[in-house]
Amino acid sequence: MAINPTEGLTTQVETKTRLKTDMGPEPASLAIYPSPPTEVETQPTTALIYDEWYPAMRSQSLKGKRLRTAMLLGIPLVLGRKADGGLFAMRDSCPHRGIPLSCGWFDGDRLTCKYHGWAFEPRSGQCREIPSLTSIDTLDPSKIYAVAFPCEERDGYAWVFVPKPGRGRVRGSDNLPSIPETPKLGTRYRSAHLTADLPCNIDHGIIGLMDPAHGPFVHQAWWWRTRQSIHEKEKHFEPIPEGFRMSAHAPSGNSAPYKLLGVYGEPITTIIDFVLPNRRYETIQCGPKWFSSLTTVTPTTPSHCRIDVVAAWNIFYNVPLVTTIAKFFGGRFVRQDQETMIQQAEGLKHNPSLMLIDDADRPAKWYFALKQARLEASEGKGEAKHPMAGPVKLRWRS
Ligand code: FES
Ligand SMILES: [Fe+2]
Numbered sequence: 001m002a003i004n005p006t007e008g009l010t011t012q013v014e015t016k017t018r019l020k021t022d023m024g025p026e027p028a029s030l031a032i033y034p035s036p037p038t039e040v041e042t043q044p045t046t047a048l049i050y051d052e053w054y055p056a057m058r059s060q061s062l063k064g065k066r067l068r069t070a071m072l073l074g075i076p077l078v079l080g081r082k083a084d085g086g087l088f089a090m091r092d093s094c095p096h097r098g099i100p101l102s103c104g105w106f107d108g109d110r111l112t113c114k115y116h117g118w119a120f121e122p123r124s125g126q127c128r129e130i131p132s133l134t135s136i137d138t139l140d141p142s143k144i145y146a147v148a149f150p151c152e153e154r155d156g157y158a159w160v161f162v163p164k165p166g167r168g169r170v171r172g173s174d175n176l177p178s179i180p181e182t183p184k185l186g187t188r189y190r191s192a193h194l195t196a197d198l199p200c201n202i203d204h205g206i207i208g209l210m211d212p213a214h215g216p217f218v219h220q221a222w223w224w225r226t227r228q229s230i231h232e233k234e235k236h237f238e239p240i241p242e243g244f245r246m247s248a249h250a251p252s253g254n255s256a257p258y259k260l261l262g263v264y265g266e267p268i269t270t271i272i273d274f275v276l277p278n279r280r281y282e283t284i285q286c287g288p289k290w291f292s293s294l295t296t297v298t299p300t301t302p303s304h305c306r307i308d309v310v311a312a313w314n315i316f317y318n319v320p321l322v323t324t325i326a327k328f329f330g331g332r333f334v335r336q337d338q339e340t341m342i343q344q345a346e347g348l349k350h351n352p353s354l355m356l357i358d359d360a361d362r363p364a365k366w367y368f369a370l371k372q373a374r375l376e377a378s379e380g381k382g383e384a385k386h387p388m389a390g391p392v393k394l395r396w397r398s
Contacts, residue, residue: 042349045302046201047375048073049277050164053179054298055157055308058193062087062158067102067111071300073162076100079151080122083108088122089160091147095127101146120146123172145169154179155294155310156193164378182294182310183283191312192327196338198297198305199345202278203371205297205305207364208341209280212398218340219333234395237363239388242374243275244366247391261286261315274363276370289315309334359394 056070062081069092070077076092078101092100094113104114110128112119118141119129125148127141150161150172159179163170170176182191198205208214216230236247248269261268266287273281280295291313299305309330316322356364369387377384 043199043303043345044201044348044351046203046299047371048202048299048302049371049374049378050162051167051177051378052277053152053159053161053177054278055296056089056151056160057158058195059087059153059156059158065106065108067104067106069100069102070158072160073299074301075162077149077160078102078111079158079160080106080111082123086123087151087153087158089149089151089158090120090122090125091149093147094118095144095146118144120148122148123151124148125169150174150176152179154181156191157308157310180279180294180296182312183281183292184312185283185285185290185292186288186314188317189312189314190317190323190326191310192323192330193311194307194309194327194330194334196307196334197300198307198338198341200305200341200348201303202297202299202305203368204341204344204348205307206278206367207361208337208344209295209297209307210274210363210367211361212363212396213360214340215398218336221332230397232395232397234393236391236393237388238391239386240273240275242370242384243273243279244363244370244388245274246270246272261289264289274367276374286315291315307334307337360396360398362392362394 050073054072056072056077056079057068059081061068062079065080067078067080070079070089077089078092079087079089081087090101090111092102094101094104094115096113096118097115099113099115101111101113101120105112106122109121110119111122117129117131118127120127125146127144127146130139130141130144133139133141148169149163150170152159152172161170161172161176198208212233212235235249238245238247248271261284264286266289268284268286270282270284273279275281278297278299280293282291282293282295284291291311293309293311295307295309297305297307311326311330313326319325356362366387370384373384373387376382
């Protein structure tokens with residue numbers, strides 16, 4: 001069958017540019033996973049980092065007896081909230097014969113499989129009942145476990161701990177790494193969330209996120225910056241555990257939102273951290289006023305990812321509609337990245353050779369080196385060695 005590539009691109013752009021600021025309700029029985037199979041085949045895949053917490057979905061959509069589905073690292077999940085308020089995440093597959101558990105029923109305490117009625121406690125995955133057993137059967141259902149993952153609520157997300165395949169059952173009570181959270185510098189703040197699917201693998205999502213040189217081209221807008229505002233910058237970086245920090249600095253003079261902060265008449269400083277496997281923390285302080293965000297790029301499959309932003313702030317706390325305005329501009333900003341990466345994904349389908357240049361792409365080089373070290377360490381090849389020996393000064397124009 002002949003395929004018109006231009007037509008394919010148009011369709012893809014139309015279906016993928018919808019930016020979700022909230023994942024609306026969706027009946028579990030109609031659950032459809034993202035990533036059409038043709039794209040999974042054509043987009044380059046990448047290695048994934050396990051034994052980490054990843055955000056599966058917004059936690060506000062988990063309420064009542066509703067079951068929701070999500071995909072993390074290629075693993076289909078069914079999520080819900082127990083009557084006691086605790087979240088759960090199970091592999092969306094019955095251990096008996098593999099039907100998605102999301103096709104079954106949840107009564108607030110147990111998840112019952114639609115096919116033969118096996119009932120599971122969903123946080124542990126323990127089987128509590130097999131209706132077909134008779135009084136002479138010796139099989140003990142409680143010895144059977146469906147796959148369940150540690151799942152906790154933080155910053156409005158359901159975070160799921162995804163263990164390395166073959167690691168065996170992991171409990172929430174095990175000594176797990178702490179759950180990521182956007183820093184809050186006070187108790188009174190507003191917050192907002194944004195999310196966007198990206199049709200490329202996590203590496204491209206992450207290096208797109210930390211790339212300083214695309215700003216004047218991708219994010220041109222009267223309220224942000226123009227291409228003419230490009231100028232030379234010098235930024236200081238330092239190594240931090242499993243990542244790097246753009247040291248405290250006065251933020252970019254050519255961007256309007258930062259200029260707005262000038263109204264407070266105090267020095268403005270920004271710190272930006274990147275931490276494996278996928279996290280960018282930004283904290284802006286202006287005297288007692290602050291803005292912080294946590295941006296994560298989560299691999300839904302080895303070839304696709306999703307960007308999630310949670311922001312918290314006390315800046316302009318009393319300005320009416322400030323959350324609506326922040327979501328509008330934040331949404332525009334993320335959509336500009338998303339649209340660019342949808343176009344980039346068209347190019348990446350053909351597996352081109354790529355390049356990273358100094359200094360603008362040096363953070364991307366550090367990311368790849370950090371990831372490689374982490375993957376090797378997880379295979380038992382010694383301690384993960386940090387690619388940075390010490391503080392570094394980088395220069396670029398943006
Ligand atoms: S397939 Fe789930 S109980 Fe049989
Ligand atoms: Fe961007």
